[in-house]
Amino acid sequence: AAAAGAASPADKERFICIYPAYLNNKKTIAEGRRIPIDKAVENPTSTEIQDVCAAVGFNVLLEKNKMYPREWNRDVQYRGRVRIQLKQDDGNPCLPQFPTRKSVMLYAAETIPKLKTRTQKMGGSDQNLQQGEGGKKGKGKKKK
Numbered sequence: 825a826a827a828a829g830a831a832s833p834a835d836k837e838r839f840i841c842i843y844p845a846y847l848n849n850k851k852t853i854a855e856g857r858r859i860p861i862d863k864a865v866e867n868p869t870s871t872e873i874q875d876v877c878a879a880v881g882f883n884v885l886l887e888k889n890k891m892y893p894r895e896w897n898r899d900v901q902y903r904g905r906v907r908i909q910l911k912q913d914d915g916n917p918c919l920p921q922f923p924t925r926k927s928v929m930l931y932a933a934e935t936i937p938k939l940k941t942r943t944q945k946m947g948g949s950d951q952n953l954q955q956g957e958g959g960k961k962g963k964g965k966k967k968k
Contacts, residue, residue, distance in 0.1 A: 836885060839907035840925045842877075843892035844868045847933040856894045859929050865936045870904025872942075876935040877928065881919055883909035 845856035849864035857864055874886045890905040891898070908928060909918055917923045922931065936942065 836907065838909075838911075839883075839885060840910045840928070842873055842906045842908060842925070842929060842932065843890075843895075844870055844873060844902065844904065845892045845895055846929055847873070847936070856892060859926070859933055863930055863933050865933050867901065868933070868936050869901055870906050872936045872939060873906045873932050875939060876932050877906065877908050880922075880931070880935075882922075882928075883918065 843856065844867070845851055846858040847864050847868045848857055849861050849866055851857040851864075870886055870888070874884050878884045885907040887905045887907060889903065891903055892905070895902050910922070910925060910928065912918055922928050
């Protein structure tokens, strides 16, 4: 194996990691949210992050069994981490519109609510309206 110092940005080891917690509007900064709350989305899953990033052309890896260290909830929906190749071997961004990990996170958070899986759950009516009002959240999903 190559020495850690010599790993190129194209190595899986060098891909950036995005945990669902980074984009979750239910979390505080202390709990791991990394983007402004008004841009964050409700309980994103690693699969959703993978979907939106792959759709825009990123080289994406889904690591299903990884947990965010600060995540106390061990449920499957909170599991998983997405690795994204941000830079090419020469150090340039793979996609010029995403030079930083922050730009990727903001994009993912912006796009996830538009996913088919999300819009259907909303009942198919005008979803922008519902987003503004918060829609109906957590229909009896609270397990004690």
